[in-house]
Amino acid sequence: MTWQDLEVCCDESGSDGENLTGGNTDVFAHASVRLPVDTAAAAIRETRDRIRSPAEEYKANHLLREKHRAVLEWLLAPQGPLRGNAHVHLVEKAFLVVDRVAELLLGDASGAPALFAAGRRCLGDARWGEFLRSANRLLRVRHDGDPALPVEGFFRTVDDLRRTPVPAVPGAVLDALAAARPRAEAYRAALLAGPPLVPVLNPLLPAIVRTAAHWSAGEHRVRLVHDRQNLLTPERIAWIEETARRSGIRLGGLRLVVAGEDPRVQLADFLAGIARKLASDELNRRADPALTALLRPYVDPHSVWGDETSRAPLIAEVTPSAPSADINSAV
Template sequence: MAGNGEDAQWAVTGGGFLEVACDESGSDGENLTGGNTDVFAHASVRLPVESAAAQVQEIRDRIRSPAEEYKANHLLREKHRAVLEWLLAPGGPIHGNAQVHLIEKAFFVVDRVVDLLLCDDGDGDGDGAGAEAVGLFRAGRREFGDERWREFLAAANRLLRFRYEGEPHAPVDAFFRTVRALRRADGRTEVSRTLEQLAAARSRADSYRAGLLGGTPLIPVLNPLLPAVVRTAGLWSAAGRPVRLVHDRQNMLTPERIAWIEETARGLGIGFGGLRLVHSRLDPRVQLADFLAGIARKIASDELNGRGDPALTTLLRPYVDPASVWGDERSWALLGRAPDQERSPVR
C-alpha cells in the first residue's frame, strides 16, 4: 500500500493491534437487483484519531457547508470537485492509508446462486463458484438479451433472499422457469454446461428454501457486508500485523454475527483482534471511511454504467481492493488495474 501514508504514525492499540476504521455505502438489504444502488462499497481507513480529526476539519473548512454532519454527497458536488480530488490524490490525506472493497451487486447474486446450486459445499458463500459464475455473468445480457437476463437476475435474487411472504415453492419455480428460458435461447455457447447443471439442481434449491422456514439465517447469503468485513481484516493484516476493526453501527452486525466474523477470520489465518462498533459521528476515522465508501460507490457505479469520469476513476484505482467481487470486464479494467494488466476480476 504505497503512498503518502507509508511512514505515518498508525493507530496501534495497547495490545499491538493495528486499528482500522470502516464504513459501507450502498446497502439495500437483500434487494440486490432492484434496489437503489448497483454497487456496494466497504471502505477502511488506517489513521490515528487525531490525524483523522484534522482531515475531517480540513474538509469542513474547504467545503464550508452549514450541515452538522458531512456525507460523501458533499464532496461529490461539482462545486466541490477540487476538494474531492485533493482527498483522493497521491500525496493526499488518505492515500496509502485507505482501501475500498467493491461488490457489483448483480454479479454477487450470480456468484452466490451458482455457488449454492453447483458447488460441493453448496453454502452460497461464493468460495467455489469461480469461473462458472464469471462465464455466466459475462455471457448474460450479450447472449440472452436484456429482458431474459433481467428476469433471471431477479429470479435468482428472489430464490436466495430469506424474506418471502408467498408460497414457499414459488421462488424456486420462478427461478427454474428463467433457467429454462435461458437454455431455450442458448445457441450452444460456452455457458451451456453451466445452464445444464443449474437446470438439474432443483433439489438443492428446494432444500435451501426449506431451510429458511426456520427463521432468519445467521449469515444471509445475499448480505455483502459480512464477507466484506472479513476481507477487510485480511487485507490489513496481510503484512503480518494483527488488526482490530472499528466499524460504524449496523443492524446487521449483531453480537452473534460479529462472533462469526471473528471465528471465520481466525479460521482463515487472519490475525484478528475483534470488531468494535461506534457511531460514525463520534469517530473521525469512521467519518473518513464513510466519505470514501460513498465516493467509491458513486465513481464505480458511474464506470459500470458507461458514464465514468476518467479523472476520478484514475484517482480511485489505487484504493480498490484487487479481490473485489466484480464481474463486468470493461469497467473492471478501468477500476481495478492498469489497462496493460490482466483484465479479469480477482475474487
C-alpha cells in the same frame, strides 16, 4: 512473534440488504481507514473548511458535487490524507447474485463469470434481468406468499434461457442449474426453519473479513472499529472473528461505534460513498476517467466484480497472495 496492532475504522455504502437487483444502488462499497484520531479530525476540519456547507453532518454527496470537485481530488490525491492509509472493497451486486446462486446450487461458482458475461449480451436485457431478479428472489431469506414460488419462478426462467443458443460454458452452467432443483427446494425448506446466521446475499460480513485480511498482512494484527449496523449482532461478529481465525487472518476484534463520534469512521464513510458512486459510473459507462484514476489505488484487487470492461479502469491488476478458500467462500 509479537504482532504490531493496527486499529482500522470502517463504514459502507450501498447497502440494500438482500435486495441486490431492485434496490437503489448497483454497487456495494466497504471502506476502511488507518489514521490516528487527531490526523483524521484534522482532515475532516480541512474538508469542512474547503466546502463551507452549513450542514451539520457531511456525507460523500457533498464531495461529489461538481462545485466541490477540487476538494474531492484533494482527498483522493497522492498528497492527500487518505493515500496509503485507506482501502475499499467493491461488490458488483448483479454479479454477486450469479456467483451465489452458482455456489449454492452447484457447489461451484467457477462458471459464474462466463454466465454473467454472456447473460446480457446473448439473452437480452429483459430476459437476463428477469433471471437476475428470479435468482435474487430464490436466495433471499424473506418471501411473500407461497414459499414455493421463488423456486418455481427461478426454474421457469432458467428453462426459458436454455432455449436461446449461448456459448458452450454458460450453456453448460444453465444446464447444470436446471438439474439442481432439489438443492433449491432444500434451501427454501431450510429457510422455513429459521433464517441463517449469515444471509447468502448480504455483502457486508464477507467484506469485513476481506478488509481484515488486507490490513493484517505482514506483521500486523488488526482491530476493526465499525459504524453501527443492525446486521452486526454479537453472533455475527463472532462469525466474522471465527472466519478470520480459520482463514489465518490476524483479527484482534471488532467493535461498533456511532460514526459521528469518530472522525476516522467519518472518513471511511466519505470514501465508501465516493467509491460506490465512481464505481457505479464506471459500470454504467458514464465514468470520469480522472476521478476513476484517483480512486484506483484504494480498490481491493479481490473486489467481487463480474464486468471485466468496467473492472479494468477501477482495479489495479496486481497479484497479491491469494486469499484462502474460507475467504473466497465467504465472499
